[in-house]
Amino acid sequence: MSTSIIGAAVGRVDGKLKTTGAARYAIDHPLDNVAYGAGVFSTIANGKIVRIDTAEAEKMPGVIDILHHGNADQLYRPAGQFEHSRASEARPPFEDDGVYYYGQFIAVVVANTLEQAQDAATRVKVTYAEEKPLVHLEDAPAPTGEPVANYSRGDAEAAFESAPIKIDETYITPVETHNPMEMHGTIAAWDGDKVTLYETTQGVVNHQQVMSEVLGLPLENVRVISPFCGSGFGGKLFPWPHSMVAALAARRVKRPVKVYVPRSMMFTTVGHRPYTKQRMRLGATADGKLVSIQHDVLSTTSKVDTYVEHCTSSTPMLYTCPNVKAVQHLVPLNVGTPTPMRGPGTVPGIFPLESAMDELAIRLNMDPLELRLRNYAEKDESLNLPFSGKHLREAYQIGAERFGWSKRNPKVASMRDGGLVLGWGMSTATWHAGRGGATVRVRLNADGTARASSATQDIGTGTYTVIAQVVSDKTGIPLNKIEVVLGDSSLPPGPTSGGSTATASVMPAVAGATNSVVNTLISIAQRTQGSPFYVKETQGGDPPSLKMTKGFIHAADKAPESGVPFHEILAMRRLSGIDGEAKTGPSEEMHKFSGHSFGSHFCEVTWDPGIARLRVSRWVTVMDAGRIINRKTATNQILGGVVMGIGMALLEETLYDPRNGKPLNNNYGDYLVSTNADVPAMECIFVEYPDLNLNEYGARGVGEIGLAGVASAITMAVYHATGVRVRKLPVRIEDLLGHV
Amino acid sequence: MQSFEYRQARSPEGAIANAGEKTRFIAGGTTLVDLMKLDVERPASVIDINGLPLDRIEVSPDGGLKIGAMVRNSDLAWNANVRQRYAVLSEALLSGASPQLRNMATTGGNLLQRTRCYYFRDTNYKCNKREPGSGCSAIDGFHRIHAVLGGSEHCIATHPSDMAVAMMALEATVHTRGAKGERSIPLNDFYLLPGSTPDSENVLEPGELITHVTLPPLPQSTRSHYLKLRDRASYEFALASAAVVIRTSGGRIEFARVALGGVGTKPWRSREAEQELHGHEANERIFRAAAEAALKPAKPLRDNAFKVELAKRVIVRALENTTQTA
């Protein structure tokens, strides 16, 4: 394996397409005779539709048809777990007259132009029988149902009772809404009983499966195309109602129909990270050894599906502790269905654990980093398995050195830069390292190019580039001669882009397919008369061993240039090209290990007490995430996660009106995320230990871990600067204003 | 969006002559088009005034500045005269919106931008400003961004402009032209408090066109400054902001003008604060007294109570910044 291109800082192979606007996103696809669907969305959060009056809307110019629960064809329910597929909402759109949340699809108006459809949609009059909605967890009765997580080892309650040092606090994370730049949208085009869906999705294969279930079609009658995705952050993992609405409408009007979700409804009908309320109890000895961890979680879901934000997922393994209990219950609300959002479960779940660790360190008068080292988990105590590579100690140490942590004065408001007070914080980051199955086909073409294809997709993270790097690594063909084709369900089935598993899953299959096609090429070289490597069948002994480097087939013991360019071998047989395919599954080796990535964050905030202005001023993050395949895209993922975390800590919160369940700040102006001006100088360092249990490259995904731990590092720095411990995110000016 | 008739004006006279009760002029469109898409603004006709020769910034005979209504916010902010002599205005403009919006937004349009009250922007809510007499959804709703000064039981929406706050402190005059001829209206008299008619926000008649804004000259060695506080560092309306125009001599305040943004139902000039400052020595105690005086009339509610203290802080800091000897 030559190593030059693996690990290099390679620019995106699709970068030019994106920066020039040539990349075609879902609803950019030009189709003839397309009609436009505009949604009518519920303006109440709970109740029934009594009447839908479409008379005025129907008379509007250009209107073709209006579909709603009273007249739309029935959709089937998605089979979900029974088919290993996943839709976002168990209830398909227009199933009944029920309204379960604000911003639910009530009807769709199909017209010749977008403007006509939108105009007519505002004229559909809906009469409701409204009931009082339940919008906030704080207004809900205590849940009585079965817990959705229930982990226990040792006797956490007894150990807590007898612990000399106790921390018992409750932490809250608000609803956050994904808000990718590219809004959700679908163009559905039927040809007889076959449908093509131009989508923006993190999983063309799952999307195809779910749509075949709800439309009642054979799998091969559904094709999902999603060459580019203007990011998803988890929100585009599973199909949402608009995709089904587009398919229904297109079938009805016998024309392709384009439906996109307007920005305001990006807050209602395409998911969010749910609200969580988490009680964290830590018991420790006087010298800082954890003896008990108890994590009690309430998280919200909708009335039309059961979504679990697995907040307790890293609690039992992050630190060594004999007694751990983690329990979670769900509270259904009249809001849209939550869905995974970057770092689901762990990101909100680690906020209370890491915050409580800092509160414990303060109580013990101990450096928070030292406290973490004292409770360092050498193995995964929840599975009783060794980690498949854990170098967190090194990540702590390098981060601390780069940041200058040893110069920290722990006293509140003791560190200054001119008139500004400095606050320092740190935290542990973690995310599981996994790998799924993938099938990849690699073709070597007679024109000297290569092509790799798989029904996975690049959601902006760099999958196109990483696949091209592997093909190039195995063949020596330069990147500009490698075409990567993704985002089409008719290709060999590839993985969903979620859970930071795409890279680890797809790489072994790309490598396998490339090896396979190279081996075929070698046998062609040996079986073809006129080839310098021709071996007579009758001759005894092994033929001399050949390999492919720099695009040449050559004798393994000679320089590449001594051989023949691969396309000349194809030409000798007048072949257009040859294919290799590989199908890989999850790593067998990983059953013996617990797979997780780890990292450390160190940060500084500045606090101007006179005007209550808090800003993040410095960030160092060190990641232990296996071998890095592309330094550029990996750094970009980690720092992007930190930027998102700054928003989570200080800005983001979807505000629902308790009266009607409407997200009030439902636009880019009012829903605050970090701007460039909020982002400080940041540094990202990788401690690179290949995780060879996971795949031959030792690569893990890096999509989510950058965000884990960011919020608690910031609230810790906020405390250090201001003396205020904020346990309810985001940290707001009013939380700090009273304390100067 | 409701269908509307669209015309381009060739002259101010033509624009006025064609304007009826349900006409809106469109300048940068960053407020108007946004609200039309939300069905909050439903003009029957829209007259495009982008072709009018109102896009110049000139020094007036008295040494002040004459700013055409169509001057873009970016051009005004980066104008050398403005940057040197009216720093408060340049700072206020640059703290507002985003570069893209500022490139479109105009002087006239900025003065007339509408509130960002969530409930005003959604026709499913009761809102006295949008639909007189229907009620106010903000008072019982979420009102963190709402006003603590100048509100009534009918409306507590903030006027969101940064530019207008600076212009208040600069004692600008708005010049208009309408069916009844030309008018010059001191900015101080331009905006109305909501009272029981929050739908009337200013003294313009229907179809009256803002042609330009004038700023009087400032005495030598006057200093001015705009300071804006908000959750994030950019691209957000003010939670509290202060515009200060001040001249000190030998540590004594000769005159001071203080205006507040983000906390009032209109761009808020605080005579109370100014009175505290006049003739006194510039020090923290007097700044604090001015801030207390400015916020004395405040009527905070549950979610916006913090703005009272935040506004005091912003006044004190803006005064400190303008009186510190470098």
Ligand SMILES: Cc1cc2nc3c(=O)[nH]c(=O)nc-3n(C[C@H](O)[C@H](O)[C@H](O)COP(=O)(O)OP(=O)(O)OC[C@H]3O[C@@H](n4cnc5c(N)ncnc54)[C@H](O)[C@@H]3O)c2cc1C
């Ligand atoms: C996301 C977002 C964030 C923003 N953030 C800020 C901020 O932080 N601070 C801030 O101050 N502003 C902010 N703004 C508001 C922005 O400054 C205004 O939208 C802009 O100044 C309006 O100017 P315009 O020329 O686009 O007005 P238009 O939208 O064209 O017009 C606005 C109104 O003024 C009327 N009008 C325009 N010109 C004239 C004239 N010459 N005579 C009579 N009537 C006229 C129009 O009929 C209309 O009713 C923000 C806006 C948006 C969308």
Ligand code: SF4
């Ligand atoms: S505060 Fe004013 S603008 Fe907002 S809802 Fe009440 S009346 Fe309408």
